[in-house]
Amino acid sequence: MLGPILFFVFAVAAIAGALGMLIARNPVTSALWLILTMFSVAGLYLTMNASFISVVQVLVYAGAIMVLFIFVIMLLNLAELPKPEKMDWRRGIAFVLGVGVLAQLAYVVSAALDVLPSPAALEAAGQNGSAANLAKELFTRYAMPLEVIGVLLLVATVGAVMIAKRRFV
Amino acid sequence: MEVTLNWYLTLAAVLFVIGVMGVLLRRNVIVILMSVELMLNAVNLTLVAFSQSMADPAGQILVFFVMSVAAAEAAVGLAIVIAIFRSRLTIDVTDINLFRY
């Protein structure tokens, strides 16, 4: 019974965090809410025995990306938006579309219930998600993409520096 | 009661849609970027769920790459936000329409 309980705890936290981010007026608050979601997702990974990814999730998202966000918000000193956000017809359309996407996804999941694979044994899953296993894959079969993604990160870093420099725009 | 794959999928769907809503509804560019991150997270969740239930590491490898791209995207996106804020003193998307006809 521990599995479902843990799942529900994390799931509720994740959805709450997401909704919080969506609703909060202040971007800093939004960011904090999102961090909650990130942690919850990391927890969910743990429930699936995907230990390595879980750690990386915390490190990268919560540790790096979200810090970056908050840093930028602070840097620009954007505590509050000058204008209040109110519903207009465009937002209505957006809302309807969102619901539509949700409905489609729900339909897909429900329709696919009987073809979904039955979950592998927990040990096997743990074996699969272990750092050793992933490292082996990553440095053998996916070595080339790994290098490429490294270059991508480098390029992104250089690009970000260039763009953010004064007198660029 | 057992936690099956479709639970995770449903959760991921909900998170994804919240992300979509964020992109479509919010006017703050930074929050929009955060919503994009949320969408990526939702997808990651799906990938990991499938990967673990099928005992195939490829899904998690992909998640790894997605995270890298997300990091790159956040870095460049935020840099752009800074640049725009410098020149136009706003990060409200409804005020940024450089490509207007």
Added chain:
Amino acid sequence: MNIPYLTSIVIFLPLVGAVLTLLSRSVNTTRWTALVVTTVTFVVSLGLWTGFDPAVSTSDWPQLANVWAGWFGPGVDVKYFVGIDGLNLLLVLLTTLLGPIVVLSSWTYIHKHEKAYYTLLLILQTGVTGVFTSFDVILFYIFFELTLIPMYFIIGIWGGEERVYAAVKFVLFTLVGSLLMLVALLFLGFAAGEAINGGVFTTDWYTLVEFNMPAVQQGWLFLLFALAFSIKVPLFPLHTWLPDAHVQAPTGGSVILAGVLLKMGTYGLVRFCLPFFPDATHEYAMLFAVLAVIGIVYGALVSRAQTDAKKLVAYSSVSHLGFVVLGIFALTAEAMQGAFIQMINHGISTGALFLIVGMLYERRHTRAMADFGGIAKSVPVLSFFMIFTVLASAGLPGLNGFVGEFLILMGSFKSATVGSPWLIAIATTGVILAAVYLLYMVYRTFFGPLEIEANRTMKDLNPREVLLLLPLVILMIWMGFAPAPFLARSEPAVQDLLRKIDAKRAQSAPAAEEPVSMLYDGERFTPAPSVR
């Protein structure tokens, strides 16, 4: 002489040259590099002439072929497949010959961004040579599109006053046709793969030639292919990009455009439309012949109405290419041979006309015929070349133009598909009209009193200009008096092509149906009982 990969060398040598010109430091090095590269390419391409043996059949495999089957990746039968047969040999040689001539003609004509110009020129040559030598339709398509980009820039950057309009028009026209062709060739590749290649998508020319499809499909695909090529030719009424592009392009661009780029259209018709879709070819032959004949007469008349010498020459291309298209759709060996020789002729004589008009422009910075008059006195050598070329272009026997026109008209006259005497008679009036508009140009430009001071002091041709016209003039005489060696090169391939067309037609023709007579009983028709 037996150089391995000769065909590929001829194709890609200019591309290597393009890299070299990019690396060159001064304008002079750029020009010399381009000249040396194109000249070497021409010399190397003469190896194709000596290496090609007309006695060896190319009905199953081209000569001097280079193949790289794995070029496009696994799962599809798309090859890098180039080679030489009777249909493309002369066109390749024409291209390589015009290479150095165009470089020489641009020597002092181009005054800005020389490096880019010569680089594009060399890339263009690779594209054109590739188009002519490809035996894979996808490869052909890639080269076909590759010619578009350099030409766009050459017109758009170094052209005349309306250069951007002309360049955009040129690209849009060609692109419309070629994209439709892409759709058609993908369909063809899949269909042929499904039918005769074990389900593998194929664009190998020799495979596709064997593939016979239902007449209705043939009709559609034929029209899509033919549209692309007709725009390139250009066939009336798709020709309006041509005067703009020709007139606005710099001399070198015009020469390439008229000399070889238009031939890609006619060559494509022969290489692809005819053997791939023989039934449709027969069905639409008359339509295309009529359009061609309209083009002959119409082009000539519009040409006569021009006041701009370059525009006059440009419209003359519409008229001349009309002959080629007529010859192609006549589907007789004589007319087809004539069409091929006429392609070469047009490249030589119209190329030379553009060169000379360009020389006039370089001296006086005007192309209006009214600004000249009587210059035969001040520039006799230039006038000699001009009149000589005009006569060749007007189809004077003993010069090259006549051979092509005569064979085309004669072959069309006896053709089963387009051989209506009245149609050919109308086409033959093109011979009269060619004299009308070309002599008019000579009359307005070269004869009469020398009244304008600037014309009086005009400089005659310098050795460089004589040098670049001389090979063309020699070819005009050679091909006029002894076209037999040229005709002999393409004869077996043309015969072979026509045989293939006939064989496919025979294969797809329904068994001869017994004519059924109908009885009318006052209310409706009923088939009569067979008497046999």
Added chain:
Amino acid sequence: METDSLVRLLLLLPLAGAVFNGILPLFIPSLRHRETLIGTVGTAVVAVPFLIAAYLFAGFHGEAHVANFYTWMAAGDFSVSFAYRVDQLSLLMTLVVTGVGALIHLYSVGYMHGDPGFWRFFAYLNLFVFAMLNLVLGDNLLVLFLGWEGVGLCSYLLIGFWYTDLKNSAAGNKAFIMNRVGDFAFLLAMFIFVKEIGSLDFARVIAEGPTMDQSTINWAVLLLFIGATGKSAQIPLFTWLPDAMAGPTPVSALIHAATMVTSGLYMLARLSPVVLAAPAIMNVIAIVGALTAIVAATIAITQNDIKKVLAYSTVSQLGYMFVASGVGAFFVAIFHVMTHAFFKGCLFLGSGSVIHGMHHVEHELHKDGHGHHLDPQDMRTMGGLKKYMPSTQKTFLLATLAISGIPLLSGFFSKDEILFKAFEAGTTGMSAAWFAWVVGLVTAFLTAVYMARAYYLTFEGTPRWPHADKLHPHESPWTITTPLWVLGILSVVGGYVGIPAVIGHGEYNLIHHFLAGGHGPVAERAVEAHVSLGTEWGLIVLGSLVAIVGFWTGRRLYLKDGLASDAALASRFGGAWKLWQGKYFVDELYEKIVVRPVIGGAEKAFAPFDKYVVDGMVNAVGYVTRAISYVLRYLQTGLVQSYAVAIVFGVLLVVGMMLFG
């Protein structure tokens, strides 16, 4: 083998001369003024072929020889070679071309002396001889056509020789284009032969041509004849020839009188068996020839330009020759071609000599500052030249008498033979021949009149140019008078190769034996019943009388009264005279019904059509695209979120289609 090399030499020498005289001086300007060199080479490369032709003629034994050099073009089933035929007909024509040609080259050395285009002139003339030799020696229609167009080209170049005057160039253009109209028909005729026979070799065309369908034969022969009317200046394509007089006079003599314009007749004679198979078209040929003869003759009477008179006379004489072809007497046509080459060559060269002299007068007038403008070709300012130019006068008189058909001179024999053949054809059921015969007689009278007029206005009477008491022309140098005398003598004796059948039953009609009569290559119309000897004598006497009376009339009118007679005739004939003087206004008619509609149509209809309709449609596509985008651009709000909405909408749609579609 020997004949082959001789033929090769015969053909290549003039070509080499053209290259030497044309290309070398073009690139080496210092050579341009070496008149002696150029003139010598130019003349030699025509004179030597004449000797070769004479040698071949002397050694000719009645067997046609074909020299096949190499394949010109071959495609599919069609093949044609550079093959040349040496037989009676081609030898005779070659002798005329090279003989008269050589004389005229020699003449040109004197006539063109001092012209800056001396080198060019000789290059063109040599090229002309080369083309003409191809025309007469070619063994198939295509080589003939090579020469056919080649002579047309040289004619164009030489008419427009003095290109600084646009009038000359325009005349050249006119000649070339009218010739091209004829060539157009010629080409179609060749297509018919290729389609029906599969070859253009004379041997096969002649053998198989008559076996084609009657309607095909008719078409082929009609088209050939139209081709001939272009080159030989017949109705309806004759108007270029008088304009062609814009060229230097030796050109008029060589090209537009002696050789090129007769090539149509040569072609018909060469293909005579095929022509004979189309009797309906022969009627047309005879009628057109007769009409041309009289139309040109009436115009000739009214012209004042000495070269124009001779030009129309040429057209008229060519009409005679076509009458001969039309009634099936091709060898007589060739006979007249030959005699005509002699006397008309002589006349033109004589007129050139006169112009040369008058030019001198004009030059002197200018130098003295009298400020008079004198047209050196206008007979109204001549007169009395007999005293100053005796050689020219004597030879001109001989040629005039010959062309008028005064008995025992060359023109008498050939012209009389034509009229006789027409009469004979008429008696044997060819209705058009009667018409041709009557018209021919009238024309013979007119010919004598206008030639007498030309002679008397030019050489007799009193000088009419300004200051005639002080200034007068001189006789031309020997290079000019030598050809005059040679041709003058030939116009006297040239006819004796065709003595009429009344003497010795045709035994002495050498030309008939040589060309036709079963041995030669020229066919004849079969005649069942010959006219009686008495009738034939009667016709000869009638012809002689017409000529003598005509010449006498001319002499009476113009010897004393000179120009006054013109005025008298003009008032006597009134409207007709105006019509003749205006050349029947054919040029104006063509201008109105052909030239202006075509050129005007091109300029006013086709070019705008191309610009506004065809191109307009293309541009319209562009404008429509632009209009649509003008509306659609409002979608481009620049707001990221509106794009995002669209993207999500698209995703919904696509996924929806995948799920439910």
